[in-house]
Amino acid sequence: MLKRERHQYIMNKFQEVEKINTIDLAQELKISEDTIRRDFNELNNKGLINKVYGAAFLVKDKPNNVFDIKIINEDRKIIVGQKALSFLSEGQVIIMSGGTTNLSFCKLIPIDFSATIYTYSLPIAMQLSQHPNIELIFIGGKLQKKAMVTIGIDVIQVLSKIKADICFLGVSSLDLNQGLTEMGYEVSVVKKEMIKASGKVVALTTSDKINGKMMHKVCGLEQLHAVITDLNPNSPKIKSFVDAGLNVF
Amino acid sequence: MLKRERHQYIMNKFQEVEKINTIDLAQELKISEDTIRRDFNELNNKGLINKVYGAAFLVKDKPNNVFDIKIINEDRKIIVGQKALSFLSEGQVIIMSGGTTNLSFCKLIPIDFSATIYTYSLPIAMQLSQHPNIELIFIGGKLQKKAMVTIGIDVIQVLSKIKADICFLGVSSLDLNQGLTEMGYEVSVVKKEMIKASGKVVALTTSDKINGKMMHKVCGLEQLHAVITDLNPNSPKIKSFVDAGLNVF
DNA sequence: AAAATTAATGCGTTATTCTGCACTTTTTAA
DNA sequence: TTAAAAAGTGCAGAATAACGCATTAATTTT
DSSP states (O other), X not given: OOHHHHHHHHHHHTTTOSEEEHHHHHHHHTSOHHHHHHHHHHHHHTTSEEEETTEEEEOOSOOOXXXXXXXXXHXXXXXXXXXXXXXXXXXXXXXXXXXXXXXXHHHHSOTTOOEEEEEOBHHHHHHHTTOTTEEEEEOOEEEETTTTEEXXXXXXXXXXXXXXXXXXXXXXXXXXXXXXXXXXXXXXHHHHHHHHTEEEEEEXXXXXXXXXXXXXXXXXXXXXXXXXXXXXXXXXXXXXXXXXXXXXX | OOHHHHHHHHHHXXXXXXXXXXXXXXXXXXXXXXXXXXXXXXXXXXXXXXXXXXXXXXXXXXXXXXXXXXOTTHXXXXXXXXXXXXXXXXXOEEEEOOSHHHHHHHHHSOTTOOEEEEEOBHHHHHHHXXXXXXXXXXXXXXXXXXXXXEESHHHHHHHHHOOEEEEEEEOSEEEXXXXXXXXXXXXXXXXXHHHHTEEEEEEEOOGGGBSOOOSEEEEOGGGOSEEEOXXXXXXXXXXXXXXXXXXXX
């Protein structure tokens, strides 16, 4: 029996039992206790099990993997993303901001879509790196770790030098009077610059972001060429925006 | 029997069995064990199978999620990473290149470690974004999608302006005579610049990268202040490097 | 098609990994 | 604190793998 098989055996066994005794398992598999101990140690070091005196337990909550991006309300975001697809056309130069709504959108972009995309979001860049025909340019700078986007003067500088056809802008809060607002100052500055750099601005948002205000203003509604939400444009929550002359999809 | 046929044969066989023994398959096909081992190694490096001591297993293809970074030979890379930890000290300015060896290393860095880290690798940036006390700066540019690193003039420009205490350099190939070499031209240029920008250069590599040459030279051995491998420094494979005056850990 | 080039293969040798045993150290329980 | 159980350590033997090299097969060029 190979080491690898034993390790698999051990991990499988935890689906039946809570605890595995060193000696019991040695007898069960007819191998020495030393081998079991070494196995337990290895699995313990990999963080898969919890080795204690005389036995081992399964580790329940696996260490939170950074790469597991949790998308809340993903169904809504997929609806938004699907509507947004109609704004894409081949060969565009695109600025893609951050956020999980934009990430959901990016997952829906056809694999062979061809364009140039600027982004400052790590998860979005990783997602888009799957697309062979997208020329992907990451805007470097200091990382705002929580949102996994770059911020600061370096980002502004790059943005000030480019000209894009369209910008897909993630939204923190959208309000009829306040327009688009952000929680963080730095991100608000970056988004302002993105808008300046883009011919068209499309805001992507789920309905829960609508009618809220945050500290820092990004732009007024009049600067948004389109707003895409998960709601039906006739829905009452949206009506006031439509009445104000906004293109809501 | 051609190599391709054997590879095909192996992959097909996994539809029937869980595990393929090296020796059994050699007998079955009436070819030498070496050939089977070489086949297993190749398929392993392609990420198609999992080679272990004495046999190989099928890699169960998970849902194709970009965010699942597959680290081959992860155990070896963890050994390298653990040794590399001793080169860290608080407050350093660090340049971290890309690659899964460096990614494994980053996973091992204590959560409260404090430093300034420059990187041009998306996965590494995401990993390090978990560390609250690391000032993380992403070097922007055009994305080399396969390796998920930025390349090009923008990267060079940023690197030419900074001065770091230490650089942890991932390795494509390391050879006694050729030194450090890379497959891609662009990455070789970036790595050269990283070396220029750093006071100390530490190369991180697994033993399978040793004694290979690739197209583009990065630097000679004399420019490496330390080389960290998964092998014991006394190991014969390393001996010639130690004899050449290199610090091997 | 023959020659030249390149890649693949097998063999002998050397290196590495795995495992169990004997022995020592640490931990647990009385 | 002592005895018993479990764990760690170092070592040896066996199995597996890697390496260098000579040879053969496959591919490309002439």
